[in-house]
Amino acid sequence: MSILLLLIPTILIGILSYYLWLWTYWRRRGIPGPLGYPFVGVFPQTLKSEYPQYLQMRDWTKQYGPVYGYTEGTIKSLIVSDIDLVHELFVKQYDNFYGRKLNPIQGDPEKDPRSNLFSAQGFRWKRLRAISSSTFTNNSLRRINLTVEDSAVELLRHIEEKTAGGKEIDMLQFCQDFTMDVIGCIPMRQMDSQIIFGDNRKHIPLIGGVFPKFAEFFRFFMLKFPFLGAANFIHVNKTMINAVNNRIAQREKDAENGIELGEPQDFIDLFLDARADDVEHFGESNGDFSKSTSYSNRQLTTSEIVGQCTVFLIAGFDTTALSLSYSTYLLATHPEIQRKLQEEVDRECQNPEITFDQLSKLKYMDCVIKETLRLYPLGTLANSRRCMRATKLGDVEVEVGTMVQVDTWSLHTDPKIWGDDAKEFKPERWTNPDADQIFQKGGYIPFGLGPRQCIGMRLAYMEEKMLLSHILRKYSFEIGKKTEIPLKLVGRATTQPTSVWMQLKLRN
Ligand code: HEM
Numbered sequence: 001m002s003i004l005l006l007l008i009p010t011i012l013i014g015i016l017s018y019y020l021w022l023w024t025y026w027r028r029r030g031i032p033g034p035l036g037y038p039f040v041g042v043f044p045q046t047l048k049s050e051y052p053q054y055l056q057m058r059d060w061t062k063q064y065g066p067v068y069g070y071t072e073g074t075i076k077s078l079i080v081s082d083i084d085l086v087h088e089l090f091v092k093q094y095d096n097f098y099g100r101k102l103n104p105i106q107g108d109p110e111k112d113p114r115s116n117l118f119s120a121q122g123f124r125w126k127r128l129r130a131i132s133s134s135t136f137t138n139n140s141l142r143r144i145n146l147t148v149e150d151s152a153v154e155l156l157r158h159i160e161e162k163t164a165g166g167k168e169i170d171m172l173q174f175c176q177d178f179t180m181d182v183i184g185c186i187p188m189r190q191m192d193s194q195i196i197f198g199d200n201r202k203h204i205p206l207i208g209g210v211f212p213k214f215a216e217f218f219r220f221f222m223l224k225f226p227f228l229g230a231a232n233f234i235h236v237n238k239t240m241i242n243a244v245n246n247r248i249a250q251r252e253k254d255a256e257n258g259i260e261l262g263e264p265q266d267f268i269d270l271f272l273d274a275r276a277d278d279v280e281h282f283g284e285s286n287g288d289f290s291k292s293t294s295y296s297n298r299q300l301t302t303s304e305i306v307g308q309c310t311v312f313l314i315a316g317f318d319t320t321a322l323s324l325s326y327s328t329y330l331l332a333t334h335p336e337i338q339r340k341l342q343e344e345v346d347r348e349c350q351n352p353e354i355t356f357d358q359l360s361k362l363k364y365m366d367c368v369i370k371e372t373l374r375l376y377p378l379g380t381l382a383n384s385r386r387c388m389r390a391t392k393l394g395d396v397e398v399e400v401g402t403m404v405q406v407d408t409w410s411l412h413t414d415p416k417i418w419g420d421d422a423k424e425f426k427p428e429r430w431t432n433p434d435a436d437q438i439f440q441k442g443g444y445i446p447f448g449l450g451p452r453q454c455i456g457m458r459l460a461y462m463e464e465k466m467l468l469s470h471i472l473r474k475y476s477f478e479i480g481k482k483t484e485i486p487l488k489l490v491g492r493a494t495t496q497p498t499s500v501w502m503q504l505k506l507r508n
Helices: 002-023 053-064 083-092 122-136 138-162 171-183 193-197 203-210 212-224 231-256 267-273 302-333 335-348 356-360 363-375 408-412 427-431 433-441 457-474
Strands: 067-072 075-080 384-386 391-393 396-398 403-406 475-478 501-506
Touching: 053 067, 053 075, 053 408, 075 083, 083 391, 083 403, 083 433, 122 138, 122 267, 122 302, 138 171, 138 356, 138 457, 171 302, 171 457, 203 212, 231 267, 231 302, 267 302, 302 335, 302 363, 302 457, 302 475, 302 501, 335 363, 335 457, 335 475, 356 457, 363 427, 363 457, 427 433, 457 475
Parallel strands: 075 403
Antiparallel strands: 067 075, 384 403, 391 396, 475 501
């Protein structure tokens, strides 16, 4: 009994000291930054959906400068917005930072059989990337150009109905319908986006960050008992597993009946067909990637296909819809830029159908989309890396397991990089070769940089150009009574406007 009385306080003091030690990690190293609270660090600030963490990070950058640190539970993050450090992180020191920042509740990327392109690291990532890349080649994009156009035309019909009599519409919802139609595997298209992105899981990252050793255990329970907060995730996952299994069964049945494979219907087909011919020939330059032998398969397993389709849905649907809706807002508030863009579209896209080659001639449209993503780099949660080998980033010694997050919002509007008009919407700046130089150097990263740059970037551009061209040939975006200026931004994984109401005026 007396031993117990001694043991319990000792354990409690040990745990307390451990958490306080972690909490003051950056202070002890002389790196500035917000402290937050014991045990949870800055989690209460970074998990607020009503004030997205990227805006919060931007505020802290103003306060602490381009390099600072904070803790979220036991997760130690270094935040950077210095162009040279960004380039070093993503490109020069890729071998030291090849993992992405993950919460322990997301599982171990080395062991999870459903580990996907977004979370995987090392050889496994290389293999998934090589296999997935074949679905984003020019040829593949050309093949789906028609599907993307069908979705755009369908949306235009829908817009026609809803704007009858001069009614205002919320472009955010319309853009989401469009991108879901393009990206959603057929069985997911009817699913409410709230189910996929419903914001009811604030406690899950918190538990994972504060109690990493028990993350596997919590994960197991949350997947067993949906009411604990993972109901939406479980539903999406089950629907995807059924969809993939049904498609495999259908293919087997067709093969038995001598029916040949047709054109791919969606990502499930693309992934079932995808293979990487050079997967077995990846020579690794260092020991960290050497766990290669168990993954030398050229094709994806069923679990991997489920993981890939789910991550493509999550990474590709909302991001592209948001980017589109920000563009419509910026065009409505900058009519002279909209007119110039309409002139380009009228000139280059004269036939009813818009081809892949015509889309590539829309140079001013490229500038508008680039500039939109400079001012609204909505998907920057992904612009992070995990330190896999101890190194130095600038003057800071970075230990294995430390996360490095780029504050993209500050980087993209830094007057030292972009000039005094950094906060203005000026697509013309992209006609100056200096802007592309900034991109090469790491100052413009809406799609990240280096080997892990967004794999869906070209698909996103294609979708956006297709929809904007179809709409702008017929309508002009105009500010309406309900348009919020400036937009009110919310969100956690992505930064989104609460709504993008506007009027679509028929052109003469
Ligand atoms: C405007 C639309 C989009 C934006 C702003 C965006 C943004 C990003 C960013 C910032 C990253 C991190 C890159 C890095 O770490 O260097 C990323 C990665 C990724 N994105 Fe996108 N994305 C968009 C569209 C898409 C689409 C359409 C898809 C798929 C169909 C997609 C799938 C992915 C995947 C799988 C990754 C992880 C790549 C890897 O680690 O190898 N994204 N995206």
